[in-house]
Amino acid sequence: MARKPADQSVDREDILWAAAEVLHRNGYEATTMKDIAAQVNLTAASLYHHFKNKDFLLLSVLEVGLDLTIAKLEAIESSDMTCARKLGEMIRSHVVSVTGNVAVGAAMVFEIRALLNASVAVRNGDSALADEFAARRKRFFARRDYFESLFRNTVEAGMAAGEFRQVDAAIVTRAMLGAHNWVGVWFREGGRLSGEEVADVMVDTWLAALRV
Amino acid sequence: MARKPADQSVDREDILWAAAEVLHRNGYEATTMKDIAAQVNLTAASLYHHFKNKDFLLLSVLEVGLDLTIAKLEAIESSDMTCARKLGEMIRSHVVSVTGNVAVGAAMVFEIRALLNASVAVRNGDSALADEFAARRKRFFARRDYFESLFRNTVEAGMAAGEFRQVDAAIVTRAMLGAHNWVGVWFREGGRLSGEEVADVMVDTWLAALRV
DNA sequence: GAGGCAATCAAATATGGGTTCAATTATAGA
DNA sequence: TCTATAATTGAACCCATATTTGATTGCCTC
Secondary structure: OOOOOHHHOOOHHHHHHHHHHHHHHHOOOOOOHHHHHHHOOOOHHHHHHHOOOHHHHHHHHHHHHHHHHHHHHHHHHOOOOOHHHHHHHHHHHHHHHHHHOHHHHHHHHHOHHHHHHOOHHHHHOOHHHHHHHHHHHHHHHHHHHHHHHHHHHHHHHHHHOOOEOOOOHHHHHHHHHHHHHHHHHHOOOOOOOOHHHHHHHHHHHHHHHHEO | OOOOOHHHOOOHHHHHHHHHHHHHHHOOOOOOHHHHHHHOOOOHHHHHHHOOOHHHHHHHHHHHHHHHHHHHHHHHHOOOOOHHHHHHHHHHHHHHHHHHOHHHHHHHHHOHHHHHHOOHHHHHOOHHHHHHHHHHHHHHHHHHHHHHHHHHHHHHHHHHOOOEOOOOHHHHHHHHHHHHHHHHHHOOOOOOOOHHHHHHHHHHHHHHHHEO
């Protein structure tokens, strides 16, 4: 009943992935600290050694997922392909991310509302914690907006370059992201199509929607 | 502290809409019976006069939302327009539903997982209730599949008729529904575009994606 | 206007879940 | 080898929440 041997100990990372997994299955409110802990063979109490509380844990999951996705997108954006190529690669990358790690993908999508309501710190009356959380949450949403802008900018650039037809880039971008996010809901490993194949269909669909 | 005068009494319907509202704001698990009750000036206890328990209440909300949407879609499907016209109308109808009643729309989307996990009856050990719930839930999911099929069939019919290019109808349909569902997440009354206008963009986008 | 049903509530119950705490042990470094 | 630190735990705490119960009162019908 104490520290585990080094070869079976878990770190922050492990907990994050486990949490993503459980979060995907149950949703934030329905996910208990015990559930998450069980996934890594810990007790609920142990989680508090790694995270301040449940809200921070959730937020960390979302941050990690978002960062991973953004990193891939940035690499594509800074390449020198045509806008159409770029957009295609971005779509593929996003969809593959979602299918490859449904947990994080779905968490990203569905737990954001929980994040908005998050208020454990407030309930506790610990205003320092509450402030820190508010700040991090704000940063997260800013980053999510940035994520969205990577797609939107590419769409707009493509229109400017005459590669795409004229559309309401903001709405079309959100339609696109909605379609991708939704994949995390219905996609099942071992189904008719692989993640790559779903991604192919998406790329084809959106490029068709935008073709001049 | 008893029955309210007839002119201010609430019925099942009122509670359902109120619940949809709160559910949209907070999500299933974070929504308390008290929250819902407050929305209609009742106490939590009173809700149990109208619904067996929280799970049944949620399920009822989803059923109502789905039924409304399906009714509109069926009317369109049974008309004698071209497939393209039909699909356009279906998209418009769906998107307008979502923007016009974000509560139900979002509940539809986001609370389905809660529905999957729903287990109050089970927790209670009341197996009669559990069975009844399981049956209704099953029916709900069947109906949701039917809802999806209304779109998919139209896409397929359009392909067969040569109105649409050849695509993976199943995936494209889900992409479409994902895009629409997502509208419930970001749409805000009083934003740059009205619900109708958003619907227009969606129609345009999907018909473009499918045009030969 | 009496009886019965419908709708409501306050209060009590039970339980689950987040969180804290003090104690315990592995590990790394001196 | 000794010590400080990191990781982990069981148990306790506290509170919010779903649900039950029994009583109360408006309303409709005969």
